[in-house]
Amino acid sequence: MNAPALADVQAGADARGVAVARAGIAGLAAPVAFADAGGELHQCLAQVTAWVAVPAAKRGAHMSRLAEAVGAWKDGEISLAALGAWAAARRAEQDSPAAGVEVAMTWLLARPAPASGRPSWLDYQVVAAATSTADGEELTAAVEVPVTTLCPCSKEVAAAGAHSQRSLLRAKIAVADAAACGIAALAGQLEGCASARLDAVLKRDDEKAVTEGAYARPRFAEDVVREAALLLTEAGHARWKLRVRNLESIHNHDAFAEASSEAQG
Amino acid sequence: MNAPALADVQAGADARGVAVARAGIAGLAAPVAFADAGGELHQCLAQVTAWVAVPAAKRGAHMSRLAEAVGAWKDGEISLAALGAWAAARRAEQDSPAAGVEVAMTWLLARPAPASGRPSWLDYQVVAAATSTADGEELTAAVEVPVTTLCPCSKEVAAAGAHSQRSLLRAKIAVADAAACGIAALAGQLEGCASARLDAVLKRDDEKAVTEGAYARPRFAEDVVREAALLLTEAGHARWKLRVRNLESIHNHDAFAEASSEAQG
Amino acid sequence: MNAPALADVQAGADARGVAVARAGIAGLAAPVAFADAGGELHQCLAQVTAWVAVPAAKRGAHMSRLAEAVGAWKDGEISLAALGAWAAARRAEQDSPAAGVEVAMTWLLARPAPASGRPSWLDYQVVAAATSTADGEELTAAVEVPVTTLCPCSKEVAAAGAHSQRSLLRAKIAVADAAACGIAALAGQLEGCASARLDAVLKRDDEKAVTEGAYARPRFAEDVVREAALLLTEAGHARWKLRVRNLESIHNHDAFAEASSEAQG
Amino acid sequence: MNAPALADVQAGADARGVAVARAGIAGLAAPVAFADAGGELHQCLAQVTAWVAVPAAKRGAHMSRLAEAVGAWKDGEISLAALGAWAAARRAEQDSPAAGVEVAMTWLLARPAPASGRPSWLDYQVVAAATSTADGEELTAAVEVPVTTLCPCSKEVAAAGAHSQRSLLRAKIAVADAAACGIAALAGQLEGCASARLDAVLKRDDEKAVTEGAYARPRFAEDVVREAALLLTEAGHARWKLRVRNLESIHNHDAFAEASSEAQG
Numbered sequence A, B, C, D: 001m002n003a004p005a006l007a008d009v010q011a012g013a014d015a016r017g018v019a020v021a022r023a024g025i026a027g028l029a030a031p032v033a034f035a036d037a038g039g040e041l042h043q044c045l046a047q048v049t050a051w052v053a054v055p056a057a058k059r060g061a062h063m064s065r066l067a068e069a070v071g072a073w074k075d076g077e078i079s080l081a082a083l084g085a086w087a088a089a090r091r092a093e094q095d096s097p098a099a100g101v102e103v104a105m106t107w108l109l110a111r112p113a114p115a116s117g118r119p120s121w122l123d124y125q126v127v128a129a130a131t132s133t134a135d136g137e138e139l140t141a142a143v144e145v146p147v148t149t150l151c152p153c154s155k156e157v158a159a160a161g162a163h164s165q166r167s168l169l170r171a172k173i174a175v176a177d178a179a180a181c182g183i184a185a186l187a188g189q190l191e192g193c194a195s196a197r198l199d200a201v202l203k204r205d206d207e208k209a210v211t212e213g214a215y216a217r218p219r220f221a222e223d224v225v226r227e228a229a230l231l232l233t234e235a236g237h238a239r240w241k242l243r244v245r246n247l248e249s250i251h252n253h254d255a256f257a258e259a260s261s262e263a264q265g
Helices: A063-075 A080-093 A152-157 A183-193 A204-215 A221-234 B063-075 B080-093 B152-157 B183-193 B204-215 B221-234 C063-075 C080-093 C152-157 C183-193 C204-215 C221-234 D063-075 D080-093 D152-157 D183-193 D204-215 D221-234
Strands: A020-035 A041-054 A098-112 A119-133 A136-150 A164-175 A240-246 A254-260 B020-035 B041-054 B098-112 B119-133 B136-150 B164-175 B240-246 B254-260 C020-035 C041-054 C098-112 C119-133 C136-150 C164-175 C240-246 C254-260 D020-035 D041-054 D098-112 D119-133 D136-150 D164-175 D240-246 D254-260
Touching: A020 A063, A020 A098, A020 C098, A020 D221, A041 A063, A041 A080, A041 C041, A063 A080, A063 C119, A080 A098, A080 A119, A080 A136, A098 A183, A098 C020, A119 A183, A119 C063, A136 A152, A136 A183, A136 A204, A136 A221, A152 B204, A164 A183, A164 A221, A183 A221, A204 B152, A221 A240, A221 A254, A221 D020, B020 B063, B020 B098, B020 C221, B020 D098, B041 B063, B041 B080, B041 D041, B063 B080, B063 D119, B080 B098, B080 B119, B080 B136, B098 B183, B098 D020, B119 B183, B119 D063, B136 B152, B136 B183, B136 B204, B136 B221, B164 B183, B164 B221, B183 B221, B221 B240, B221 B254, B221 C020, C020 C063, C020 C098, C041 C063, C041 C080, C063 C080, C080 C098, C080 C119, C080 C136, C098 C183, C119 C183, C136 C152, C136 C183, C136 C204, C136 C221, C152 D204, C164 C183, C164 C221, C183 C221, C204 D152, C221 C240, C221 C254, D020 D063, D020 D098, D041 D063, D041 D080, D063 D080, D080 D098, D080 D119, D080 D136, D098 D183, D119 D183, D136 D152, D136 D183, D136 D204, D136 D221, D164 D183, D164 D221, D183 D221, D221 D240, D221 D254
Parallel strands: A164 B164, C164 D164
Antiparallel strands: A020 A041, A020 D254, A041 A098, A098 A119, A119 A136, A136 A164, A164 A240, A240 A254, A254 D020, B020 B041, B020 C254, B041 B098, B098 B119, B119 B136, B136 B164, B164 B240, B240 B254, B254 C020, C020 C041, C041 C098, C098 C119, C119 C136, C136 C164, C164 C240, C240 C254, D020 D041, D041 D098, D098 D119, D119 D136, D136 D164, D164 D240, D240 D254
């Protein structure tokens, strides 16, 4: 009844001649069931960013349609491949040169504690993203895994002990084959690039194992991104970005290192 | 010209019979020159919270007057004592049963690095606050100092090494004598309650000293608040709250401990 | 094998004479299925804080036991009543004078959009908490609901329009009867205390309804907490705290108001 | 005495064959006096990121030297041009293919309120950055200015009123001529691209002016970046990125728009 009378301002023309690369919504909470290629289904409340490009001649994006299309996810699974199709559908729906989506989630890796075998787990961040243009789709996956780093310099110069800290290792990869990209498996491998992995439950024998293990494997931030770069390359990933950030225990600032496939060779 | 014609909605009556304990503004950025009792003048951009109580019969607070009165600080110094007077003035100005202000700042402790003597510094958080009621004024000072903690259990059980992490130690005290309360001096003392202090610049000989020093002084979160409690008590503070939060290097969650003067003997 | 040889440092004695009110873990991610009294089961990844009191004579808390006991939640439902029992069990397990737990979650309220009836939803924050002492248990529930506020003063003085903004309304209640405390229902009621509720999907006819509705219901921050105070009182809650924070659209600071049952009468 | 005996681990060789694009420090607090080309000196506590590239054959960066060189700022002014020279000096000092620095600061724009003329101000974020490579230096300046946006669609469809919200407009520009780049002046101009500017102090006649002004100037997120794009182009900036984020008052998610010089014609 009402709708015909209400002007569609966003659909109007624009005379300013400026193309808008992305217009959309960010921070939209949405319940998702994300199917990882590794086989697991991750149920979580995601934070979603969704957008379309707005050509110079058009006034604006239809943002409510983006939110509606996110809302439809609650009736089924999504996956990297599904996000690519979803972005393509938004592009068609809004007759836009480009569209995209980013889904930020917290996942859990469950595993026994290192010595006691008690049930333990690690929570880590995942961002699955897709972009659709006339040239096709681009899929990316990013994981941020918290780890321990123990400082090689501190170990070398001190008579006893060495400072350690929690560090955040982030890897972002271009996904060539969505059906083969196991994001949780990648997160588990990345944990091995630092001095030690983290666990939610550590009994005394676990704490002994973790402490001694980290002391035996000192790693600078630079070392961690290098180990991770070798891991990604061996796994066949051609385009990647890495960043590690150490919440330094001896400073009130952080140390960081970054590497990317572009800067190699 | 205009003003007489514009209704003062906030000054109206309210029939709902509910007293509003605090109505005001939060997150107001303001340049301050804060005079600490220790003698230093701290120039910084503060985040200010300011409020008045609104009795049940009155509609609302005049929030713009609070912002105006904060704006007047840029022409001079403030201090704990001045904040008490400022709150009393706001209470009078708005004919309110109570008024208050909180000033959150980042300060710097400058000092030589522990071994090399190179200039180094620590940034830490300070909150100075005042409340004015018919019963008088109440002044409080809070500091949050980042430190290192090294785990006593990890040291005990491991053949070599011990995990350490950055920790945040917060102390809040009721200020009995504003003229005698040196906030920066208190922050410097609190640093001594943990396994090691932090510095912005640490050369290799400093890192050796800090690493060995922390290994010789393992501290649980519980230990840190206990040491701080003894320090505050010895300094004559009668009412205090303490909290330490360890950014655990072996977990993706934090450990914490809290103590207060109320909960003692 | 190993365990008997590993010293239990936390179980040792302490000579400093300082009681630690709370020692525990914070920011622990845990998958929960929370059963609200309203009947719904909320599946989400919670952030958990868990603690015990440490008497003056004892060295420290057994933090890994807290994490283990949180880990056990994944095999079943929790609820306000269950949290009370859980805290009591931790108190007994660590022979402590007090223990407690806080579970922070994001929930979704699903409902049709106001005019179009399209499926829409609101995400809001919930904190369920329990404390156990020799005197018994104390349960609390807190919800933070985002809403719209439209400024009564702006509407009054302007020839057309009135500024509005997103606001966050937080209510914390002492729970007398866990079996009767519907947290999601409370959140839905609190939405009605502001100028308008928020929705994830608003088509043009919805936007018309929401805009006109908010313009017809201007609310200061003080109004919102007063409306909420009346609502809580009518619902029979005896002890409560309220806070609203307006992300002011005409300032770069926020406006806020707070009220509590203590400050009434 | 000590130093000769302490191994320089970072200076060692690395056999893994992975180049590290950036290794350095982030979140370092430092007092700065930043000289803007507009003539003003901005005294503030900056958050500094500083880094060098680490070639494949070298183990790591000397991070403490970066912190030391930041510490030297407290004795004088810095500026965009000075940051370029500083980055070049770090590159030389660590014999690195590249070095860079980012200085994040909060500045204040002071001005009279729009109708009353009362002293008011706006706090906004500035990031000044420099990169040095064998190809020369690259300087950038970014500002994030909070503004008001009033929704054109809401105004169009509603019989009265229109929703508005606080929005954050960010512009990042490549600086061709550091001596001519007035960052505070740019921030002031960007405020004009939205529905209204923000002020810390607004009396009733100011609130009338701001409310009516915003109602007369509705702007979508897309409109704001387009206006800003025209402004930057007219000011002669050849390379820029723009982003606006609306803290939507009718949703619990944000709306955003982005544009860049690259994506134009």
